[in-house]
Amino acid sequence: MEEKKIVKKTGSGRFIWRLFYPVLILFGVQFITEFIFGFFAALRYALANPQLYNEFQEMLRQSEQYLLEVLLENANILSIISSVIAIPLFILFMHLDTKRRYREGTHETYDKVPAGFFAVAVLLGVTTAVTVNNLIEISGIYQIDSEYMDQFSEIIYSGGIIVELLSIVVLGPVVEELCFRGLIYRRMRERCPVKLSMFFSALIFAVFHGNIVQGIYAFILGMFMAFVYERFKSVVAPILFHVGANLFSVIATETGVLDFVTESNTAAIVYIAAGAILTILFLWIIYENVRPRLLIPSEASQREEPGT
Numbered sequence: 001m002e003e004k005k006i007v008k009k010t011g012s013g014r015f016i017w018r019l020f021y022p023v024l025i026l027f028g029v030q031f032i033t034e035f036i037f038g039f040f041a042a043l044r045y046a047l048a049n050p051q052l053y054n055e056f057q058e059m060l061r062q063s064e065q066y067l068l069e070v071l072l073e074n075a076n077i078l079s080i081i082s083s084v085i086a087i088p089l090f091i092l093f094m095h096l097d098t099k100r101r102y103r104e105g106t107h108e109t110y111d112k113v114p115a116g117f118f119a120v121a122v123l124l125g126v127t128t129a130v131t132v133n134n135l136i137e138i139s140g141i142y143q144i145d146s147e148y149m150d151q152f153s154e155i156i157y158s159g160g161i162i163v164e165l166l167s168i169v170v171l172g173p174v175v176e177e178l179c180f181r182g183l184i185y186r187r188m189r190e191r192c193p194v195k196l197s198m199f200f201s202a203l204i205f206a207v208f209h210g211n212i213v214q215g216i217y218a219f220i221l222g223m224f225m226a227f228v229y230e231r232f233k234s235v236v237a238p239i240l241f242h243v244g245a246n247l248f249s250v251i252a253t254e255t256g257v258l259d260f261v262t263e264s265n266t267a268a269i270v271y272i273a274a275g276a277i278l279t280i281l282f283l284w285i286i287y288e289n290v291r292p293r294l295l296i297p298s299e300a301s302q303r304e305e306p307g308t
Contacts, residue, residue: 015191022183023208025089026175030082037078076167083171090178094235097186106190110233110292117290121228121237124282125221125244131275132220133249138268141213164250173242177225180205182235185226198226221245227283231290 101107180201188197202222206215225238232238 015187018187019184020204022090022093022179023204026082026086026179026208029086029089030078033078033082033085037074037081076163079167080163080171083167083175086175087171087178090175090183094178094182094186097183108233109295111295113232113234113237113290113292117232117286118237118240120282120285121232121241122244124224124228124279124286125241126248127275127278127282128221128224128241129245129248131272131279132217134268134272134275136213136217138265138272141216161250161254164254165247168250169243169247173239173246176205177235177239177242180208180222181225181229181238185229186235189230194230198223198230201226228286231286233292 098107184204185197185201188201192200202219202225205222206219209215209218221242225241228237228241229235
């Protein structure tokens with residue numbers, strides 16, 4: 001008689017900790033990177049101005065102001081550094097999750113999705129970003145924190161096109177999707193239904209962005225990216241969706257090609273309608289056609305070894 005494998009269920013406290021520590025690590029890596037960079041920038045400034053040692057309070061005030069300016073001016077560089085540090089950590093955690101699911105007997109291996117549908121995920125990211133960005137713009141929500149958003153945009157899109165592409169379009173989507181979909185959403189799916197997992201992972205993603213306007217945008221896109229992850233059963237799909245969305249933002253900001261939309265309500269409505277129609281079309285294509293087959297153990301063993 002075959003002995004039944006007993007799987008020990010993870011406690012609620014540990015389950016919640018496993019959901020949130022990837023975000024804490026991401027925050028921690030970003031903070032440490034900025035702190036080290038800022039410390040040496042402030043030290044350089046202090047050594048270059050020895051006369052301020054006699055006026056310690058003034059030195060602190062000027063150093064803090066200088067530090068803030070340096071951090072803001074190098075926001076994209078710091079983002080690149082923190083992403084390079086965090087990405088291997090998140091890949092390691094995903095690898096450990098896979099090994100754990102193998103031990104528990106809960107790991108699932110799916111057949112590969114044709115490459116063409118990943119291109120549809122990129123296009124879906126572009127059209128979703130177009131639609132949501134413009135809806136936020138004409139809704140007036142942007143005005144809630146317009147001063148901050150203008151400053152934020154000026155900082156993010158002032159590092160040069162190569163740095164912007166590397167930070168915003170390449171590394172940013174990779175590190176955030178490994179964290180929020182590859183770890184947090186995937187772990188929630190072990191305990192929660194799809195819709196609940198989509199909602200809470202998107203909510204955490206929204207809070208991570210730190211302000212109302214970006215939070216609303218991030219929540220909506222977070223729901224879409226969780227949907228894409230669920231359909232493709234691969235973190236590559238939401239990464240490509242995220243790349244498409246961010247690439248659109250960079251191109252639109254740097255070229256001003258879409259500035260005409262804000263000059264006319266009619267143009268904005270037509271533009272939003274076109275984006276919404278294309279978004280629905282791409283969603284339908286993915287929903288109807290992307291259904292990777294769950295491989296039976298004998299098939300899966302030929303394609304994936306435990307711990308890989």
